[in-house]
Amino acid sequence: MTRNEILLKVASLLAEILDEDSVALSDATEAPDIPGWDSFVNINLMIAIEKALSIKFMAHEIEELRNVGDVLDTIEHKLMRGK
Amino acid sequence: MLFHSYLFALCFLPCCLMLYQTLLRWKQPKSAILILIAFSLVFYAWWNPDYLWILIGSIVINYALSRLLIILRETSASLGIMVLVLSIAGNLAVLAHYKYWCLWGGVEGCESVILPLAISFFSFQQIEFLLDTWNGKASAQSFASYTVFITFFPHLIAGPITRHSEMMPQFDRPSSNMLANISIGLTLFSIGLAKKAFLADPLGVLAEPGFASVASGKEVPFLVAWISAIGFTLQLYFDFSGYSDMAIGISRMFGIRLPLNFNSPFKASNIVDFWQRWHLTLTRYINAHLYNPLVAYLARRTTFKMGAFLHQLTIMAVPTVLVMTVAGIWHGAGAQFVVFGLIHGVMLAGYQLFRWSGRQSDALSSIRQRIPYWLSVVITFILVVVSFVFFKSASINDALSLLSGMAGKFWATPPGSLSQLGPIQYLAFMSGKEDLRQIIIHLPYGYFELLLIPVGLAIVWWAPNSQEVLSNHLNRGEGANLISTSPVQYRVVPLASRIGGFFTWNPSLLSATLTILLLIGALMKANFSSTAFLYFRF
Numbered sequence: 001m002t003r004n005e006i007l008l009k010v011a012s013l014l015a016e017i018l019d020e021d022s023v024a025l026s027d028a029t030e031a032p033d034i035p036g037w038d039s040f041v042n043i044n045l046m047i048a049i050e051k052a053l054s055i056k057f058m059a060h061e062i063e064e065l066r067n068v069g070d071v072l073d074t075i076e077h078k079l080m081r082g083k
Numbered sequence: 084m085l086f087h088s089y090l091f092a093l094c095f096l097p098c099c100l101m102l103y104q105t106l107l108r109w110k111q112p113k114s115a116i117l118i119l120i121a122f123s124l125v126f127y128a129w130w131n132p133d134y135l136w137i138l139i140g141s142i143v144i145n146y147a148l149s150r151l152l153i154i155l156r157e158t159s160a161s162l163g164i165m166v167l168v169l170s171i172a173g174n175l176a177v178l179a180h181y182k183y184w185c186l187w188g189g190v191e192g193c194e195s196v197i198l199p200l201a202i203s204f205f206s207f208q209q210i211e212f213l214l215d216t217w218n219g220k221a222s223a224q225s226f227a228s229y230t231v232f233i234t235f236f237p238h239l240i241a242g243p244i245t246r247h248s249e250m251m252p253q254f255d256r257p258s259s260n261m262l263a264n265i266s267i268g269l270t271l272f273s274i275g276l277a278k279k280a281f282l283a284d285p286l287g288v289l290a291e292p293g294f295a296s297v298a299s300g301k302e303v304p305f306l307v308a309w310i311s312a313i314g315f316t317l318q319l320y321f322d323f324s325g326y327s328d329m330a331i332g333i334s335r336m337f338g339i340r341l342p343l344n345f346n347s348p349f350k351a352s353n354i355v356d357f358w359q360r361w362h363l364t365l366t367r368y369i370n371a372h373l374y375n376p377l378v379a380y381l382a383r384r385t386t387f388k389m390g391a392f393l394h395q396l397t398i399m400a401v402p403t404v405l406v407m408t409v410a411g412i413w414h415g416a417g418a419q420f421v422v423f424g425l426i427h428g429v430m431l432a433g434y435q436l437f438r439w440s441g442r443q444s445d446a447l448s449s450i451r452q453r454i455p456y457w458l459s460v461v462i463t464f465i466l467v468v469v470s471f472v473f474f475k476s477a478s479i480n481d482a483l484s485l486l487s488g489m490a491g492k493f494w495a496t497p498p499g500s501l502s503q504l505g506p507i508q509y510l511a512f513m514s515g516k517e518d519l520r521q522i523i524i525h526l527p528y529g530y531f532e533l534l535l536i537p538v539g540l541a542i543v544w545w546a547p548n549s550q551e552v553l554s555n556h557l558n559r560g561e562g563a564n565l566i567s568t569s570p571v572q573y574r575v576v577p578l579a580s581r582i583g584g585f586f587t588w589n590p591s592l593l594s595a596t597l598t599i600l601l602l603i604g605a606l607m608k609a610n611f612s613s614t615a616f617l618y619f620r621f
Contacts, residue, residue, distance in 0.1 A: 018442075019442035019443075036438075038355055038359065039359075039370050039374065039375070040355075040378065040399065040403075040435055043374075043375050043378045043379055043382070044378070044382060044398070046379070047378075047379060047382040047383060050383070057379075058218070059371075059375060059376050059379065060214070060215075060218040060220060062375060062379075063371045063375070064220075
């Protein structure tokens with residue numbers, strides 16, 4: 001999966017959770033930029049990513065994410081290791 | 084030692100600051116750290132020297148455990164997990180012993196067990212440190228640097244709760260911008276002191292009669308009940324946010340940036356929003372170590388197959404109510420704190436479910452959109468005021484008694500009579516009076532004191548907060564993370580940013596003069612009628 005594909009996947013999962021048609025994300029996007037992206041939505045997004053991509057986040061990894069770029073880095077890292 | 088005592092503000096702080104900055108100038112960072120530790124221990128022991136050993140013992144044992152964990156990480160993971168779990172349990176057991184001893188079976192002489200100052204805060208921080216050590220997020224470091232991380236006196240007593248990874252790089256690489264740090268720190272300190280002296284303490288006086296009445300078994304009339312409840316809510320906010328401003332300001336004088344604790348909580352338009360603005364470092368802590376793991380655990384083990392609503396209920400409501408109840412119990416052993424936590428848990432879960440249902444149904448969603456913004460702010464505020472009645476009251480019965488007054492059960496006792504008037508009789512009684520002053524004739528305060536309520540409300544709703552005033556000089560800080568509940572990561576509300584330009588602080592002769600005047604005035608006022616900070620008892 002390319003980084004861009006991961007970005008689109010994350011955006012579509014977030015859109016589904018927020019029940020929006022689509023959300024525009026970039027590496028620099030932070031939670032307060034997206035209305036409704038609170039701690040509950042955040043943890044749900046992480047679980048949705050886990051289920052969609054068959055990976056697993058550690059609790060402390062979720063705490064350290066600062067923006068969407070960090071999310072993509074972590075996912076990329078996990079997918080690489082899985083291969 | 085209280086931040087607003089003359090001893091602290093005029094002697095302790097200047098001495099410590101001077102020594103610390105001088106040692107840094109002389110390129111003696113290690114000695115500077117030792118000076119900070121020594122002053123911090125004196126600061127703690129000033130309250131009760133006998134309890135100093137609890138703080139020191141806790142630090143020594145936890146440091147030793149962290150070293151053990153570092154070794155076990157590499158050698159035996161299963162033994163390591165066991166040590167980690169036992170050491171966290173040990174910290175919690177000590178905390179529980181001091182907080183809840185009296186609750187467990189009415190032990191003889193349990194009144195002599197005094198809650199050691201700051202024990203919640205240094206226990207929380209050390210538990211997080213052990214977890215960070217285990218996860219490889221806290222690097223190996225000396226005993227001195229660990230001790231300064233825990234005891235650093237600006238945040239020792241009541242937070243902000245800091246994380247090792249956001250503090251230690253700052254101690255390792257001291258900021259060289261001394262004069263700027265001191266002027267910004269002093270400004271923030273003065274703002275916090277003014278909140279405490281001019282708002283929190285007088286509001287406490289206003290709130291007291293109502294709560295004192297219900298505690299002595301008397302019912303409280305409508306207006307007094309509301310004034311007490313709103314007065315206490317504003318008192319708690321100005322007291323705790325004032326304390327936090329002072330802590331962040333003092334720390335900044337040493338070149339250390341602490342995470343923010345408040346972001347105008349009463350501008351929140353729903354209860355989730357409120358908790359993303361109130362006591363941020365505790366919210367961050369609870370999210371990281373209780374809420375998120377619990378939601379993740381439940382979400383990984385449940386699926387939509389059980390029905391969408393039931394699934395949402397499980398992963399939304401159960402963790403929220405559970406975690407808020409625990410947070411409530413942390414504040415105190417009484418059943419009223421359980422109710423306080425439950426109310427917030429149910430409100431948070433209720434709001435989340437409401438919002439989720441709004442996404443499923445257009446009708447609900449349009450109702451939601453039709454509520455004007457100001458109304459949702461007022462509703463959120465009133466719900467918080469009601470919940471804080473439980474926070475302040477000595478028992479559930481006291482709280483219910485005050486709430487029945489707020490609900491309008493009785494309005495006044497006519498002069499020279501013992502009978503209580505309900506709302507209807509009260510209106511009938513009032514309509515016979517020409518003098519409107521009769522309406523508030525029973526209030527146990529003067530008109531001038533009453534002005535504090537509208538003034539306080541105007542400040543919490545419309546004024547920019549201290550970090551907005553200083554926004555040019557406080558960066559968003561270290562330790563921000565993705566979720567918006569994190570400290571220091573927030574968006575300035577439009578109103579404040581609109582008028583913020585006028586209020587924004589920059590170093591100048593005028594701002595220096597204003598700060599000094601504010602500082603002197605607030606310091607004198609605080610020492611004239613000095614009370615401890617409300618959060619010192621947690």
